[in-house]
Amino acid sequence: MSLRHLTPIEARVLATLMEKARTVPDTYPLSLNGVVTGCNQKTSREPVMNVSEGEAQEALDDLRTLGLVREASGGRVARHEHNFQRGVGVPEQSAVLLGLLMLRGPQTAGELRINSDRWYRFADISSVEGFLDELRERSEEKGGPLVVRLPRAPGTREDRWAHLLCGPVNEEVPGYARVSAGVAASGMNERVSALEAEVSALKTMVAGLYAELGLTPPSPTHATNEDHTETN
Incomplete structure (x- = not known):
């Protein structure tokens, strides 16, 4: 499925919903306040943001229009859940990797495997690399590539990967x-x-x-x- 490029705030809101669905299922779906709190965490976020309630609500509305978020029924407080896998058309493992890249910025396959532990347990780094390669080689009929392999930074031994959901990236990793x-x-x-x-x-x-x-x-x-x- 081909989607327009997301804004940085839309990507943060979407990835926050994806994370909380897996790490805190008891409090999921999230209220607007829960979305804002998750977006503005100081840990496991790159970059750290200061998203307002208005910005989060606007992002939720736009993501719902794109079919990536839906409002959960029931309750006096509106709650929100993601529809990423079906909306983008990727398996769970690929969704996990894309969610982590949206939340934490470019990472190596090894870092992704470690950071995904609470989301999904990959058997090994080769498994992570396999799904990354599939996302990089995704056909134009399905919407085109969703990740890019970045040039290796000086002093590093592994390539880093970045998502393309917000559009083309500067092929210099942060730092x-x-x-x-x-x-x-x-x-x-x-x-x-x-x-x-x-x-x-x-x-x-x-x-x-x-x-x-x-x-x-x-x-x-x-x-x-x-x-x-x-x-x-």
Whole structure:
């Protein structure tokens, strides 16, 4: 099934419903207040958000229009549940991986396996990778790919994966630019330190030559004045 791209808040609301359905079934479906609280958790969220009740309600209404959320019947307080698997047309394992990617941002297959423990227990990393590959190779007839494999960041050994439910992503994992900048800064600092050491060694060598010749090294002020006079 082909869907329009979700907004970041819609993705957070949807993934929150998907998470709570599996981790706290006793309090599911969620009230609007429960949705807001889940969206704004400080843990297991990347990035951390501050979604208002109005924004959450608007997202719920739009997701219901898309067939991804439905309102549970009964009770004085409206409660909401997701309809992700049927709405998107993916099996449970794929839904779990997409939900985690929406909540926590790009992750490796190993991280996804660990983070999915309360949602679904994958047999091994190969199983996770198999479902990720299926989502990446999803045919255009079914709506196209739902995940992308990101370039490996400097200093890491595993590729990370990101979802495409909010549209194309910058193929730099979060922190990639910061890591690259840090590596560049570290290299610059090393070069500066090496140059400083080289200059210090040259100064020592020159001072030794002056001493052997019985000469007095010119003071920095004297040398500067001479240079200025020659220039004029």
